[in-house]
Amino acid sequence: MITREEIIKQTNDALKKEFEFKDEQLVPTAQLRDDLGLDSLDAVDMVVVLEQKFGVTLRQGYDLRTIVTLNDLYDFIEKLARTHHK
Amino acid sequence: MECLRTCFNTIVIGGAAIFWLVVSAVVAAPFLWLQSTHRDRAVRKFVYIQSRGIVFFMRLASKGLHVEKQDRPKTSCVIVANHASALDLYTISAFGFDNIVYITKGWVFKVPFFHYVMNGAGYIDAEQTSPEEMLALCKRAVEKGCDIMFFPQGSRKDPKARFKSGAFYLAEQLNLPVVPVAITGTQKMLPAGKLSIKPAKIVLKAFPAMYPKDYPGELGHLRMAQAAKKQIMDFFDKETNS
Numbered sequence: 586m587i588t589r590e591e592i593i594k595q596t597n598d599a600l601k602k603e604f605e606f607k608d609e610q611l612v613p614t615a616q617l618r619d620d621l622g623l624d625s626l627d628a629v630d631m632v633v634v635l636e637q638k639f640g641v642t643l644r645q646g647y648d649l650r651t652i653v654t655l656n657d658l659y660d661f662i663e664k665l666a667r668t669h670h671k
Numbered sequence: 672m673e674c675l676r677t678c679f680n681t682i683v684i685g686g687a688a689i690f691w692l693v694v695s696a697v698v699a700a701p702f703l704w705l706q707s708t709h710r711d712r713a714v715r716k717f718v719y720i721q722s723r724g725i726v727f728f729m730r731l732a733s734k735g736l737h738v739e740k741q742d743r744p745k746t747s748c749v750i751v752a753n754h755a756s757a758l759d760l761y762t763i764s765a766f767g768f769d770n771i772v773y774i775t776k777g778w779v780f781k782v783p784f785f786h787y788v789m790n791g792a793g794y795i796d797a798e799q800t801s802p803e804e805m806l807a808l809c810k811r812a813v814e815k816g817c818d819i820m821f822f823p824q825g826s827r828k829d830p831k832a833r834f835k836s837g838a839f840y841l842a843e844q845l846n847l848p849v850v851p852v853a854i855t856g857t858q859k860m861l862p863a864g865k866l867s868i869k870p871a872k873i874v875l876k877a878f879p880a881m882y883p884k885d886y887p888g889e890l891g892h893l894r895m896a897q898a899a900k901k902q903i904m905d906f907f908d909k910e911t912n913s
Binding site for chain 1: 802833835836837840889890892893
């Protein structure tokens with residue numbers, strides 16, 4: 586099963602590649618909207634990018650508005666990956 | 672010499688440009704006010720004429736102003752450009768687009784006197800408009816024959832900032848071509864936060880239109896934004912380093 590460290594690395598790599606973030610911006614406490622400047626369309630794009638990266642479905646049955654920080658995002662993907670693995 | 676030219680540009684040419692903006696607005700205001708129908712179209716035409724005037728003053732203040740045009744698409748289009756100076760807004764007129772709806776930040780709508788033009792022309796406040804409303808307003812503008820103008824970097828602070836994909840999503844939804852425009856030299860002539868007008872070479876280049884059908888898939892608009900940015904920034908870097 587994918588480890589949390591791998592989730593963090595792959596998520597950050599995807600965000601750097603698709604949204605041009607720098608390493609120093611991608612701290613776990615960074616707020617997606619206020620610190621990283623992701624608007625509602627960016628958030629949708631980010632979800633699609635991460636779905637393709639991890640092969641999971643993030644959009645169905647989950648309230649993505651609860652994801653405020655990068656750490657929330659890592660937690661969410663980790664939880665999904667664990668469920669998917671079971 | 673450069674210092675003297677900057678002083679001349681700032682005081683004489685800058686003063687003349689402000690005089691042009693004020694006097695043309697005062698002269699045009701009653702005529703625009705009297706327009707009962709198509710007032711928004713008349714205001715957009717007025718903004719175009721004002722902008723052509725500013726480009727004339729920019730040419731006087733520059734070390735050369737070159738415009739590389741393309742044939743415009745036969746339909747309305749979405750124009751996207753990089754953004755590093757307050758002058759960028761006016762430069763688009765050099766390509767002959769005379770019926771543009773600008774999508775801008777909210778603060779522009781709060782500038783005294785300016786907000787009459789912004790509202791009169793039917794420009795759209797990106798911060799106060801939901802994505803659904805934006806789509807509906809742009810669709811209406813396109814039905815009136817307007818082109819839609821975005822600065823996808825959203826701010827003048829970082830000339831290399833990411834292109835947000837909203838403009839490209841809109842083009843995808845309304846099936847409109849996207850015309851990328853590179854603006855170089857204005858960031859030297861009048862950088863963000865400065866008031867002095869330095870002499871600089873200005874090159875404006877329109878690229879061939881991009882079509883949403885060439886960028887399929889759920890992330891098509893994101894890929895189109897990345898491709899447009901690459902074209903513009905490659906040209907920007909080449910001109911800036913030459």
